[in-house]
Amino acid sequence: MHDDGLVFSYLIDGDGKGSRFDWAEVATWNPGDGLLWVHLNRDSEDSRHWLREQSGLDPLVVDALLAEDTRPRCAQMGGGVMLFLRGVNLNPGANPEDMVSIRVWLEESRIITVRIRRLLSVHDLRTAIEQGHGPTSTGDFVVQLAQRLVSRMAGVIGDIDDEVDALQDRVLVEESRQLRAQLNDLRREIIALRRYVAPQRDALAQLTVxxxxxxxxxxxLRLREEADRVTRYVEDLDAARERAAVTQEELGNKLSEQLNSRMYVLSVVAAVFLPLGFLTGLFGINVGGIPLADNPRGFVDILIVLLLITGLQVLLFRWRRWF
Incomplete structure (x- = not known):
């Protein structure tokens, strides 16, 4: 097999260091050699072949590791644990809410991880091993991976809170319909994040028991702390979603009030000019007998009558408190 499916592999010692392995060394590894971490690319035929034919995993586990789409979950099968987690997508040009999956199979002496896209938390863990302060056991590996995944969520969720605060402040001083589109986008982002963050909390909590x-x-104990952190992030997302909904409702009310005010002004104008239009239309008909048709002051007298009618309407509207 070629190395295109094997992203990397390490034989981890008990001091946080690791030796790089290739396919040939992975094939000859046995549990007595130490803790082996194999990180695979799901889309590679070499990876699929190794998982199905040489890994020794149950076919149900292999199918789950190679599934098209996964949600965070944790399940114990035989002598191992299947753990699926998600990390925020911080790859260039990507949306953070488009979370990247990492599929993990855990045994006492072997760890198999499968990716579809690059995940920075896994890259950090690899760097830690090369620098000599990586995980020392399978349990420590899970803890360090969870810590890195959860820590990167903090910045994204903090940015969402700041964006909600900024939109709330803008709604107080602006009445722009563009804000409605921004609030809709923000709410969709929150919902997309929560879709994976909430199950991740349950997966980590299940792993601790x-x-x-x-x-x-x-x-x-460290995993429980990370599960508690994820729980706080879920609560923060729920609060941000509610605040965004309230802000959107307030913006809708302000836009409705603005529209009603404009319609009210137009209605008042139409009411003022309705009798004026009736009179001018009546005097504009081309038949005999029109009053003041032969009077030199007829036009002035009509203007005075129209002004008097307008003044009486304004007084009537003010008396009725219509404006």
Whole structure:
């Protein structure tokens, strides 16, 4: 096989360091050699072949690792744990809410991860191993991966809170329909993030209650902390979604008031000119007997009558408090 499907692989020692492995070394590895981490590209035929024919995994596990779309979840199968997580998409030109999946199969002496797109948290973990301060065990690997995934969520969710605050302030001073489109986009972004963040909280929480020999109590405690952080982020997203909805409702009310005010002014203008238009239309008919037709002051007298009618209408509207 070629190395295009193997993104990288490391044999991890107990001190946080690792030795780089290729396909040949992965094929000859055995549990007595130490903890092996194999990171694969899902779209590669080499990766698919190795998972199905040489990994020794249950076909159900392989199908799950190679599935087209996944949601964060955790399940214990035989002597291993299947863990699917998501990280915010911080790749250039990507939308953060388009979260990137990482599929993980955990055993005491072997870790298999499968990706579709590049995930910066996995790259950070690889860098930590090369620098000598990476994970020392399977439990520590899960903790460090979860910490990096959750930490990157903080910046994106913080930006969403700031954007909601900015839009709330703008609604107070602006009455722009463009704000409505921005609020709609923001709400869609929040919903897209929450779609994966909430199940990730449940997956991490479920992992903490699994009893496996290779998860130490310290690892479970750190995982509970990360699950609590994700819970706070879910609550922050819920609060931001509610604030955005309230802001959008307030903007809608202001735009409705603005429209009603303009319609009211147009209605008043139409009411003022309705009798004037009737009179001018009546005096403009081409038949005999029109009053003041032969009077030199007829035009002035008609203007005076029209002004008197307008003044009486204005007084009537003010008395009725119509404006």
């Amino acid at each position: 699994m009893r496996t020999s290779w998860f130490e109590d310290r690892d479970l």
